[in-house]
Every structure is written in C-alpha cells, then in structure tokens.
Amino acid sequence: MLRISIAAVALAAFAIGAVSGAAADDKPLQPWERKENHVKPPKGSPLDYLVSGYWFRTPKTRALQDDDFENPAFLWVEQAESEWTTVDGKAGKSCSSCHDAVEKSMKGVSARYPVYSAKNKKMMAITHQVNYCRENYMKAKKWKWESDKMLGMTSLIGLQSRGMPVNVSIDGPAKKFFEAGEKFYHQRRGQFDLACVHCHQGNFGMYIRADFLSQGHSNGFPTYRLKWQKLGSLHRRFRGCNNNIRAVPYKRGSPEYTNLELYLAWRGQGLKVEAPSVRQ
Amino acid sequence: MKFGRRVLTPLFAAALAVAPFAAQQALAQGKAPLVKYKVVDEDSIPKSLTGKPGDPEKGKKWAIAGRLGHCIACHVMPVDEPYMGEVGPSLVGVASRYSAGQLRMLIVDPKVVNEDTMMPAFYKADGFHRVRKAFVGKTMLSAEQVEDIVAYLLTLKEEEKQ
Ligand code: HEC
Ligand code: HEC
Ligand code: HEC
Numbered sequence: 162m163l164r165i166s167i168a169a170v171a172l173a174a175f176a177i178g179a180v181s182g183a184a185a186d187d188k189p190l191q192p193w194e195r196k197e198n199h200v201k202p203p204k205g206s207p208l209d210y211l212v213s214g215y216w217f218r219t220p221k222t223r224a225l226q227d228d229d230f231e232n233p234a235f236l237w238v239e240q241a242e243s244e245w246t247t248v249d250g251k252a253g254k255s256c257s258s259c260h261d262a263v264e265k266s267m268k269g270v271s272a273r274y275p276v277y278s279a280k281n282k283k284m285m286a287i288t289h290q291v292n293y294c295r296e297n298y299m300k301a302k303k304w305k306w307e308s309d310k311m312l313g314m315t316s317l318i319g320l321q322s323r324g325m326p327v328n329v330s331i332d333g334p335a336k337k338f339f340e341a342g343e344k345f346y347h348q349r350r351g352q353f354d355l356a357c358v359h360c361h362q363g364n365f366g367m368y369i370r371a372d373f374l375s376q377g378h379s380n381g382f383p384t385y386r387l388k389w390q391k392l393g394s395l396h397r398r399f400r401g402c403n404n405n406i407r408a409v410p411y412k413r414g415s416p417e418y419t420n421l422e423l424y425l426a427w428r429g430q431g432l433k434v435e436a437p438s439v440r441q
Numbered sequence: 442m443k444f445g446r447r448v449l450t451p452l453f454a455a456a457l458a459v460a461p462f463a464a465q466q467a468l469a470q471g472k473a474p475l476v477k478y479k480v481v482d483e484d485s486i487p488k489s490l491t492g493k494p495g496d497p498e499k500g501k502k503w504a505i506a507g508r509l510g511h512c513i514a515c516h517v518m519p520v521d522e523p524y525m526g527e528v529g530p531s532l533v534g535v536a537s538r539y540s541a542g543q544l545r546m547l548i549v550d551p552k553v554v555n556e557d558t559m560m561p562a563f564y565k566a567d568g569f570h571r572v573r574k575a576f577v578g579k580t581m582l583s584a585e586q587v588e589d590i591v592a593y594l595l596t597l598k599e600e601e602k603q
Contacts, residue, residue: 350570352561352581354552359559364528370507370514371524409571 192216193366193375200326203430207362208376211432217365217375218441222387226439234316234385234437237392241313250301256314259298267321272434275423277334284338284419287315288394306413312392316383319436326433327380329426342424345417351408360402377402378429379422381438392437395422475566476584484554485542489591490564490584500593503586510582510590515560519597528559534599544594548587563587 192198199210215223225231246257260266275286285293288306291314295301304311331339346357360369361377368374382395396413399421403410411417476490489495504512505520513522515529535544546553550562563582582590 348570352569352572352576352579354561354569355559360528363559367527368524369526369528370511374528403571404573407573407576409573 191366200431200433203427206428206430207358208428211378211429212365212376213429213432213435214375214378214381214440215435215438217373218439222439222441225385226435232385232437232439234383234392234439237309237313238316238320238437240309241317244310244314245317250295250299252298252300254299256294259294263317264321267318269322269325271315271319271322271436272325272328273330275419275426276330277338279334283416284335284423286414286419286422287318288414289419291315291318307394307397309392312383312394315394316392316437319383319434322434323436324433326431327426327429329423329430331423331427335423338420339423339427341417342420342422345421346424346428350403351406353406353408355406357402376428377425378432379425380429380432381435381440383436384438384440386440388441395425475564475580478549480546480553481542484546485540486545486549487540487542489588490545490549491588493588495585495588495590495592497589497592497596499586500589500591503582504590504593509586510563511561512590532594532597534597536595536597537599539594541591541595545587545591548582548590 193212193216195216198216199212202208202211215226225233229235242263244256245263246255248255248258256263271287274290275284277283278285278290281293288311291311292303296303304314329335349356349359357377360374365374365376379395382398383392384398385392394413396415396418399418400410400413478486478488478490481487501520504510504518505522507514512518512532513520513525515526517525517527517531517533519533539547547560549564551558551560552562561581564580564584564587566578566580
C-alpha cells in the first residue's frame, strides 16, 4: 500500500543514515501527480491544477467507487429511488408528482449547487432545497441533514450529474456569500491554529501522520467513507476537519458551512461530479 | 529554509499574560500560571521554562504521543513509527541547525519566527479562534514537557543514527 511504502522508504532512509530525500525523488509519478488526471482551474484560482480526491486514494478504494455494484453508497441510492415516487405529507405528493423522472429533472442540478435563492434570500445547498420542497410543497416533515433518507436522496440527485463539471455561479447575488466562504477557508481556527488552506492548498500530496492529504474538494459528496462505514455529507466532513484541529465546528446546514460549500465548489470548478464517491 | 529571520514583533509572545486555567485535563497539558519567558534576538528563548534541563527520554515520548506533541504528525523523526508526516522538515539532525533557545522558541510559539507557519504553538494559551471548550485557556504542552522535548531534540545531531 502506498502509505506503508512511503513510511518504509523514510525508515529505510534512516537505516542508511541518508535523509536527503533522494529516494523520494526517484519515485514514479503518483496518480494525483499525472497530467492526464489534472483539470484546468477556474480563473483566479490559487491552485495550478485541480485534481479530485479520488486520485489520492488507493487503487482498492478507487475500484470500489468505479463499480456501482461494489460501491456501498448505492444501497442508499436504491432506497432513495423508491422514496422518489413515495407519497408523503399532507399534500399527498411524492417528489415525482412534480419532478417526474429523476434522471431527467435532476440532470446537472448538483453540478451548479449551492445556488442563491432569491425567494429565500439565502444560499441553498441541495439538502436545503429538498427540505424546502418537503415542508412547503409536500407538507411533509423535514429530513435531518445527516439522515439516511436525506443522504440517499442527495446521492440520487448527485448521481444525475455524474461526470458533469462542477459549475457554480459566484457572481451577482452569490458574490457576498462566496466571499464569506473564501474568508472562512483562510481563517485559522482551533488550538492548532490552522486554516483549510494550510492542509489542502499548501500540502496536498503529503502525509499528515497517517492521512494522505488531497486538495479537499467537494465533487465526491455525499461520500461513502470506509472509516465511517456510512454515507456522509460534506458538512459532516467540514465538522471533522474543524474538530481535528480542536476548533468548535458549526452546525450542518449553517450559513457558514453553506458559504464554505459555495467557495469550495468554485475551487473545484471543472472537476467532474463523482457523487456518491468512496473515500478512505 | 522557511524558518528564516522573517521576524514579526515578538512583543506579544514575551508579554504572554498569566492565563486562568480550569482543572487540568489529561489531554491538554498546560497548567496555570504560564511561565513568563523572554525572547532574545527575535528567535530564541535561551532560558529553560522550568529553570532546569528536561528529560530527553520523556521528551521522545511526548514528541511521538498523538495527543501531546503531535510532532510526528508533521515531521519525520529518527524513531520506529509506521506513520510520520511530511508537511514539516525532517527533525533528523535538527540540533546541528538550531540552538537550544531557538528550538525552545519554535516549540513555544513558532509564529514569532514565521507568521505563516503551519506549526502550532505548544506553549500558548490564548489568541485562538473558536477553540473547543475542553482546550480553552490551555496549552498543548506543559512547561516541563516543552523542556523534555527540547532536551530530546538536542540529542538529534547530524550523523546521528538513533
Ligand atoms: C408540489 C411540487 C413539488 C414536490 C412534491 C417536490 N418539489 Fe422539488 N421543486 C418544486 C419546485 C416548484 C421547485 C423550484 C424551486 C422552488 O420553487 O422552490 C423545486 C426544486 C427542486 C430542486 C432544485 C432543482 C433546481 O433545478 O434547482 C430539487 C433538488 C428538488 N426540488 C428536489 C425535490 C425532492 C427530492 C422532492 C421529494 C422529496 C421534491 N423536490 C418534491 C416543486 C416540488
Ligand atoms: C490539519 C489538516 C486539515 C485541515 C486544517 C483541514 N482538513 Fe480537510 N482533510 C484533512 C484530511 C487528512 C482529509 C482526508 C484526506 C484528504 O482527502 O485530504 C481531509 C479531507 C477533506 C475533504 C474530503 C475530500 C475528498 O475528496 O473526499 C474535504 C472536502 C475537506 N477536507 C475540506 C476541508 C475544509 C473546508 C477545511 C477548512 C474548514 C479543512 N478541510 C481543513 C485534513 C485537514
Ligand atoms: C501541523 C504540523 C506541525 C506539527 C504538529 C509540528 N510541526 Fe514543527 N514544523 C512544521 C512546519 C510546516 C515547519 C517548517 C517551518 C515553517 O513552516 O515555518 C516546522 C518546523 C519545525 C522545526 C524547524 C526545523 C527545521 O529544520 O527548520 C522544528 C525544530 C520543529 N518544527 C519542531 C517541532 C516539534 C518538536 C513538534 C512537536 C512538539 C512539532 N514541530 C510539531 C509543522 C509542524
């Protein structure tokens, strides 16, 4: 495995007393380093190239994502497919009552989310919109952000954008939310006093203890994480990245995290949507 | 080398006030009150925080411990551990590059030397944003632990093979 081999190289280097890193320079290019896996960043991007978190994972993890029959996230997706046509709430409607076939109506939707909603005067993640429909159009109860139903539904919707480039709008009314997200990304926090930018911009392709750092993109969410043994939302990941550095996380669905989601989507503008992905 | 003399004012560090502490926790090792220290030449704390030299054996332990030093989260060190980080430079031979005072400064508060560093301050209790409750007003290491780690790092001379 990749990480073991790197640690082994490091240890071997001590054994012979050579610590100049010569061994590291001779390594073949890793998947995330290869040009064919790079995507051109959007104008104004701080990154020289974009590369999906997918390419930082082991061949085994990637294989799980590549095969929908192996990808555990599809258990949730299948549930959501039947949920799509199930009537719920006082209005006696299902999603399909208004949106017909999910393959058609939801095509490309996730790729352009989050979006500014003039009606609600706020940034809406897909999750917000699903609950908006449930409460207002179906007269049904909201789903919890991290519930199996919500994760399944947002995965099913995400799946309809698979392979399409992330393409969020950051101009006009979205601009101030984008700027708030950008600020959040660069703000040091927690006892470790670290910002997102430290780990995911300056140090991707490096190990931090046993974790191999990616550019921290959002194109794979919701993600089935082997560590969680479960599908998880992007905001759950944000909470993890905040908690780990001993910072107080925000609530899932909070304006702070939704702004951050917009900024992060733009950082990955052009990457292909992989939802639902598989990660370590 | 990133840790050059790109210096900002060390005033605030020198003036680190005495911070009130809640009961000491197993994870967060700082104890009230924080020892005051003096920064010399803008990059060095020549005097031991405890007035005594530390214990290098213990220092090695703290440096490895995931909940204390975290040093190997970011640094390769000449120890037998399967996972070591790479985001900081290897600490092999570090004693040949820095004095005891400079090493102490880097552990206590590396931002005095490099404002943009990723390395956390291990003997600083405030000035942070949204710290989790369990760690509010605490330092990552106690003064004794800082000294132990300094003592350990001083054993890491060039050519040292462990
Ligand atoms: C009564 C009709 C109705 C029902 C039922 C309904 N929606 Fe909607 N949905 C809408 C309308 C209208 C919009 C357009 C945005 C708005 O007005 O809020 C929308 C927008 C959306 C969008 C955003 C589409 C885009 O292009 O931006 C998603 C995603 C969505 N709905 C998901 C769902 C899901 C999932 C369900 C079932 C849990 C559902 N909706 C049930 C009426 C409905
Ligand atoms: C101390 C380092 C560190 C900091 C700071 C940090 N992260 Fe992470 N993050 C990680 C690690 C480790 C992983 C798991 C490996 C990877 O994909 O990079 C990760 C994963 C992610 C992922 C999942 C990527 C994928 O492809 O599945 C996202 C998204 C992410 N981080 C966003 C953020 C955001 C936003 C912030 C700031 C709020 C942040 N991270 C701060 C270490 C960090
Ligand atoms: C979150 C990552 C991180 C952690 C944890 C960390 N460091 Fe660092 N350290 C760095 C980085 C990055 C540098 C490079 C200098 C810079 O960025 O200013 C560095 C530099 C150093 C240097 C200077 C090395 C040189 O050759 O210039 C020393 C000494 C050092 N660290 C000691 C420690 C010790 C001891 C610990 C544990 C108590 C520790 N570090 C924990 C990231 C870290």
